[in-house]
Amino acid sequence: MIDLQYAARKVLLAGFAGAVVPSWLSHELGQGLGGICFYGNNVAPEHDLAALARSVRALDPSVVLAIDEEGGDVTRLHATTGSPYAGPAVLGLLDDPVVTHQVAAGIGAELSAAGIWLDLAPCADINSDPLNPVIGTRSFGTDPALVALHTQAFVAGLASSGVAACVKHFPGHGDTRTDSHHGAADDPGEQGGVGAA
Template identity: 50%
Template structure:
């Protein structure tokens, strides 16, 4: 069944795909001009701060409100400093020192560098309370194992990053810390009461965080039938209604097995929007035009088939557009840290996982 151009454009307006190369391919330029929401940059897209500034300027020429996201958590998860590792201490080290002014200053400094390179949303901080020593994916990415510690440093990081007008994104809601399975490969289960896990997210929301990233986690206490990313009870009932979050909800990499395994990338994307997500992050290893088109078409078909209310899709698109408009106030991207833009960032083995966020 042919889709209307307006419906396809609406579906495009909630997608942030990845792509190959250090300059925008023709398909990406064309799709941005036609309404694609934005992109996610991985280490494969990054050579230097100045190169990223040129890349993002080219993207912005096609869509002035484009969202450009990346995972720059500091510490072991970095996209800009893959070759030698991050020059900034990571969350765990900041938690050990437990100086919230230092955390805020570090995040503000990071935000200035990212803004200069044209990044508009940083998928950080990790608001996960790393309370399970067998956790295979969070570890040093967390500020610590105690919820109040994580909450106060999450607040500080959000405050610092957004002082540079780069949107912070607290992740992985409702908390990936108390798990023993990596959602890249399976479905982690969060057992028992999640009150402690929620405290850092509540703190981030109170601080005005602009975005929250979902975790591909099964939370039986709230919904035993679907991972959080695909759960209306978790995203709408808990995050929106109970915690009062009004910003943009973005998925973790939708190609990850915990959600795509059962429904495919397109099916998982449509279900995530129906559950309450506003933006779809896709593009780890799936970073070509065919994947982006497939996800767009799956979302549009879900509307046509009555599985996804068009009003829900329109509401998601509105929240993405509002964040893009906020981020567009950052001004013209500069050259990079220190103003020179000449610091090389050589691609190499990623410090952390190459897919997902």
């Protein structure tokens, strides 16, 4: 494999179903795969996510372990029961950055205990189109200053628990009417479109 292919794979996160490390993972990590993104199907109540994370890390200690844990409607840790943490829309309505920091610190503590150090959160989209099918309650609100304030508090809360944040999505996604999980979203007010969420 040429160095460029190896380097390109280093920025990719793969996923797999269930609570057992798949046989293909060791080979892919050896070919440069950068990490794993865990999902709800990896977090079954009868399985230990921390043990699964240790098994993945045993194959490559440098592997990135990530999860999409926003609180509220988007939870992987509590996929079968619902998140015990307020989601971004509620936090934005409360408009108390200290509470937002505390919620993110709590999420971060759970992730850290499971051996996960990258959270694909928070959602920094401005919920500017009420017909948007994918952002909605995942946004802190409709005001850019409020969204920025709570995004900063959430990032700091995760960091206080030793977890890195990945602020998302692409600029303008809160003003689209297409779910980018299913198609290319376009913001008519922006140059170009919005990528996958």
